[in-house]
Amino acid sequence: MTVSLSNPLVMMVAKRTALGFLLLIAISVVIFAGTEMLPGDVAQSILGQSATPEALANLRAEMGLNEPAHTRYFNWFGGMLQGDLGTSLSSGSDISEMIASRLSNTLFLAGWSALVAVPLAIFLGMIAVHYRDGFIDKFISMTTLAAISLPEFFIGYLLIMFFAVTWNLFPSTSIIYEGMPFLDQMTAIALPCATLTLVVLAHMMRMTRAAILNVMSSPYVETAELKGLSPFKIIFHHAFPNAISPIITVVVLNMAYLVVGVVVVEIIFVYPGMGQLLVDHVTKRDVPVVQAAGLIFAAIYIFLNMFADIMAIIANPRLRHPK
């Protein structure tokens, strides 16, 4: 297949991608400016209150803090683009290394949660459509709503109480490390994964239900009915593909939440992920780490939303197959 710029689909995908990068640059400016405006002096906080003015001046010169802000911004962002995230102030270790393992842990947990939650939400949404306004529909709505209404720490502790303490099925802390056998890893993340699933389920399920119901009154659904198709085939094959754009958007928003919003869950289950890292280093006022983590979160968020936009475009047959 040849790809040319005259194809509207290629054009739109290229535009979204370019827009995503622009947005990322804008956010990097905001993050840099934000930490720049914070009170205090990095050199002072490293050397402590008793440092001599000479020592402070030397350190500043060494760290390049005397350069004008825009030079420092370009050095920092340029380094970021090349994968050099700088050095931590508190530990002096390389931030890239520090973040790499944490990020992969976070993505691991988020990935498995998404793998459970997304198909489950869509399946429940379709079941709700099939039994719309009946008992099963209301039951699904009520339970998922109840789950979303409880704060996530509460759900986490409830799960720990029953599954870890009372029945002793899963560990209450989810410590994973490199080289851990896969099955042990799965057991370890079972409870945080369940907590996250319960938190994101309702939103996706309700959007799936609403989006499919919206197209259920379309003439082409009537056509399918008059072909004598089975109810589930009508929902899955004829309604769902036309309702997919809003569903993708909500699914991706929730996946973004799984990556960047799991601080509380990571802390409850003592899970070594990005959220914990971020919280730790905010308390330590370790600005380079916070900046790097912030930028990575922003990049993931932008990437996922871009992905949603592009998927929604691709899902449209009018764009995929122009006249």
Added chain:
Amino acid sequence: MSHSTQVTRDLNRTENTKAAPPLLDVRNLRIGANISFPGEKNHHIVIVDKISFQLQKGHVLGLIGESGAGKSTIGLSAMAYGRGGCEITGGEVFLNGEDILSFNHKSIRQIRGVKVAYVAQSAAAAFNPAHRLGDQVIESALEHGLMSRTEATAFADQLFDKLGLPEPDKFGQRYPHQVSGGQLQRAMTAMALCSKPDLIVFDEPTTALDVTTQIDVLAAIKHAIRETHTAALYITHDLAVVAQISDEIMVLKNGKTVEYGTTEQIINSPQEQYTQSLVTVRSTQKPVTESPDKTPLLRVENISASYDGVNQILSDISLQLHAGQTLSIVGESGSGKSTMARVVTGLLPQQQGKVLFNGTPLPAELKRRDKEQLRRLQMIYQMADVAMNPRQTIDQIIGRPLEFYFGLRGAEKRRKVIELLELIELGEKYIDRYPAELSGGQKQRICIARALAAKPDLIICDEVTSALDPLVAEEILKLLLRLQEQYQVAYLFITHDIATVRAISDTIAVMYQGELVRFGERSQVLSPPYDDYTDLLLSSVPEMELDWLDKVLSSRRMQSAGH
């Protein structure tokens, strides 16, 4: 079809009746719906009552009536399907001797798409936009295990060929948005035929098409069902159309049978008064008038227009219209007739040319026209219900131009609104109602009153009767003609309906693909010698004659574009 085959077929029918039970036997059908208005108790209304008919294998029964006559509802009962809130509350529907109304969900699914298939009015909406046409066409045959995928695809390609679709072996690869409306309608017929059903319900399959396309689709449907010996219920509001295709016709009104007989009898010797009025629906005819020699009210000079600057929609159009006269612009969809209206009203500034009003040029852009220029040129639209704010009362809707152009307020304004309501034969009692409480014809009357309130010199009527039933449309045309006589207002009448054009025009412009093909006085445009397109257009209008379709297909000079 020749006379002799007609006789043979009649003989066959008599034999069939003796030998086998009818394919479809509907007895005393009664269909109702639960209606609820906000703030009111649910109440049950009867939509269809005491309908009985029989349909033999391979025969075609036409169901005809105005909207609301219950014809689609009856057609869908052959599939035991109630659309929206409709429910079959009484009677029996026997298909091949079995009462399908007593079937459970699972058994009824073995009937739908297998024994009985459905062809909808708007194929564009009835095809799933997310799947290829070919997959949708063979879906019921596969789902019900009637054929293997290879067999079904091969059969679908045959059907595409039989229905005259372009590149039949590749057609199934396309998506619905990639083909035209007429092609979709044929594809829908192929979809219905693909599982080789005994009966197809055609629900106004050609109503949404241009008249030049309708004739081809009609011929394709007729050819296909004759060749496959499929029986059909053909639902339409156009008696002339149904006369070409059915063996028998049932005339319906308000859910009841008015008359039921052979096509020959209904067309040539209708018994009931209502049927007679349908057969001779066009009675209005504007008397011939002389074109005055003074400056025309509207003069369009060498107009060219385009939406994107690349594709020319109108090229070099020149027209004129005198005060108090009617100029009809006819053409099929895509011919540029509505774009013409947009240029005249200033919604789409032209690229080249001038629009002169009473001899003075109008600014091309709407924004640069003054209030007086706006007032003298009003517009009425095809869809009356979307042209009015549903949250405003009739008083507010008609009162708005009175307030805006003449500064009328309070009691004076209300008196004027009542005056206008009486003018359009509705009267004072409608003044505080909302548009949703009115029928289609009444809504269009309100739109006429709103246009008249500005005391315009010219009203642009864009397909104003297309969405209405023939008898209602007739009343609207009569009203427009009476108002013209009374107020000397000129009409620029945009339509695709030749019968309307014949009835009301002084001058006619025929447009085809953005160009003016023919322009002149009515008598001159509508009499030979014709150019090829006008010949096609005029000959495509269904006539109330039994073998019109066959005659036309053998005698026309130009093929339609196949949209």
